[in-house]
Amino acid sequence: EDKVVQSPLSLVVHEGDTVTLNCSYEVTNFRSLLWYKQEKKAPTFLFMLTSSGIEKKSGRLSSILDKKELFSILNITATQTGDSAIYLCAVLPSSNTGKLIFGQGTTLQVKP
């Protein structure tokens, strides 16, 4: 059965800290891995990763995929209170449906 597992499930840090969120997967016919950030409303898209070893970066956020070891990490440097959110990892298999397989999410709280 296809599955996506995120760790930790929750995390509390202080402003300025660096955090690493993990996502491992076991999915038949992997196509890509996506990261979303969810604050109090809709998840918003962060990154889509398809190739191993190529870092994607957006400001203080970066992510990388390892297709051999079947995991991805999301790094946030110099955290701010506005980074507090649920971070969702999802895998898109190679299929015609566009159906995503989500992990449980990591709840990040950044304290001032």
Next chain:
Amino acid sequence: DVKVTQSSRYLVKRTGEKVFLECVQDMDHENMFWYRQDPGLGLRLIYFSYDVKMKEKGDIPEGYSVSREKKERFSLILESASTNQTSMYLCASSLMAGRDTQYFGPGTRLTVL
């Protein structure tokens, strides 16, 4: 920018009531999805649709049905609401099957009393 809207942000219903949740996207996307989100369980797919009048069951379709009569609109129906359907419901859409990220609506927090 893609816009996905949902008919209500908060909804309170009674056990046994029929509930309609509506989702509209304005970007001519082919695929639309309904999820529920519960603490510790992440997002679970209820139903999805890859074309008008086409639908497929997701991981937890029991107690739900869907309707897609027009490309831009995807409705989730709870035929007889139960307390275990209290949840956050998220709608999403994507342009092409298997090739594109999903864009989410703001969610509907449904409480069934």
